Amino acid sequence: MSIAVRALSKRYGRKWAVRELTFEVQPGRVTGFLGPNGAGKSTTMRAIVGLDRPTSGEALIGGRRYAALPAPLQEVGTLLDAKAAHRSRRAVDHLRTVAATHGIRRRRVDEVIALAGLESAATRRAGTFSLGMSQRLGIAVALLGDPHTLILDEPVNGLDPEGVAWMRGLLSQLAAEGRTVFLSSHLLSELALVAEHVVVIGRGALIADAPLAALTAREERVRVRTERLPELMRLLSGPGVTTSSGGPDVAEVTGVPVDQIAQRAAAAGIVLLELAPVHRTLEEAYTELTGSAVEYRAGSADGSAS
Ligand SMILES: Nc1ncnc2c1ncn2[C@@H]1O[C@H](COP(=O)(O)OP(=O)(O)OP(=O)(O)O)[C@@H](O)[C@H]1O
Incomplete structure (x- = not known):
């Protein structure tokens, strides 16, 4: 199922976080979502899963709003905040609670623990988890309902090299199974290894929506x-x-x-x-594309923007 973002706008007070944003995310491939800090990636993802109400426009999954999905967890897996699990709860109990409240069979909990490589940590309290382990738990929750669509905000953040490679394999496998995989990341060289298609935004507006190969191709x-x-x-x-x-x-x-x-x-x-x-790297292409859309640039010592 595809994700369709149509003329999506979101305003916080006087500030437009996203403005007239339109793009589609197709199933069967990993799509990377890129943009400088503050570009509006999280806002867009939150709007797609109904956590933010658009000021105008819409975001649909398989033609329907997230809120209108009868069994959202079985259709859309999300990882928007790795530290979302209750700190004092054991990882396995967190997963069991989510499963029980969403009509997911208990055996699936063991499956996602294995999928996320969490076997040895399953009985530990989520509050004791490193960021990388929290990401794994977040992925386990996202996969709990065996959803056809995955929306992941910075899933690689905090993972060690082995974890990064594991995540790459998992995302590729999920896409190869025909699922829609949409993820944001600032780790461009990593993203270039897994994403087939890339959507780039800057200052809340679309900058590019293209196959990775087209972005990195250049005059021979x-x-x-x-x-x-x-x-x-x-x-x-x-x-x-x-x-x-x-x-x-x-x-x-x-x-x-x-x-x-x-x-x-x-x-x-x-x-x-x-x-x-x-070929040019994704990083080179990205820097060229977003050069004028960077909102927060490292300033010089006197505080002025460089
Ligand atoms: N709840 C909020 N209230 C006010 N402003 C917000 C809120 N959420 C986001 N914004 C603003 O909207 C803009 C887009 O933010 P958003 O978090 O979507 O960007 P992002 O691309 O995810 O950034 P990053 O890469 O830093 O995570 C920013 O200017 C941000 O300050």
């Missing part, structure tokens, strides 16, 4: 390495071609497609030790 730039670099550069030079040297035997070339470089080198008997298109 090719990295070459050869012991006969000057000769190859002479061969490739021409109008519209730029080269930049990255060392005595390495250069990046734009303006000549990869296969042509290979053919011309072969024709001249030049052995290529490396030949690869260079």
Whole structure:
């Protein structure tokens, strides 16, 4: 089921947190939700799950408002606040309570404990959990109803490297099963490993809604390495071609497609030790996209924005 955000606006006092935001999140893939601090990501996610009432516009899941879903936990799993569990309650009891109040069979609790890798911590009180373990408990709650849609706000926050890798595997698996997986994250290199599609917002407005591959693609730039670099550069030079040297035997070339470089080198008997298109990283694409939409920038020592 898809999530549809349509002309969503949310105002707090005089401040628009989100303004006329429209996008859709499709099932069967992981969609990343990005934006600078204060861009409106949490507000949007809260509106989708009915925790915030839009000032105007709407957010629908499978064509319905969250509040209108007959069994919301069985349809939408959410992780919006990792520390939401009652501090004095044992993790397993927290899960059992949520299950019991939502008509979820008790056996499912053991399943999600295993899915979230919480076996050894299940009988500990949630208040003693590290942030990473709280995230795992939050994921366990989100998965309790075996929902077709997952909405996760910064799920990777606080996880150790093993936990991050585990989360990546879990999210990919959930998407591969045909579920809708929508998550926000500031960890761009991590997100780039798991998200197939990316929605970027800034100052409450849509900046990009595109496949990750489209965001990171750029004018073809090719990295070459050869012991006969000057000769190859002479061969490739021409109008519209730029080269930049990255060392005595390495250069990046734009303006000549990869296969042509290979053919011309072969024709001249030049052995290529490396030949690869260079993509930009999600971080580079993001910085370019959001450059003017950053609301809270690190200031200089005198307090003025840099
Ligand atoms: N309950 C609230 N009352 C007043 N203003 C709010 C409230 N919630 C959010 N805002 C404001 O709305 C804007 C968007 O906030 P939001 O938390 O949605 O951004 P975000 O993209 O999730 O940020 P971050 O990356 O820092 O979590 C911010 O300017 C924030 O200060």
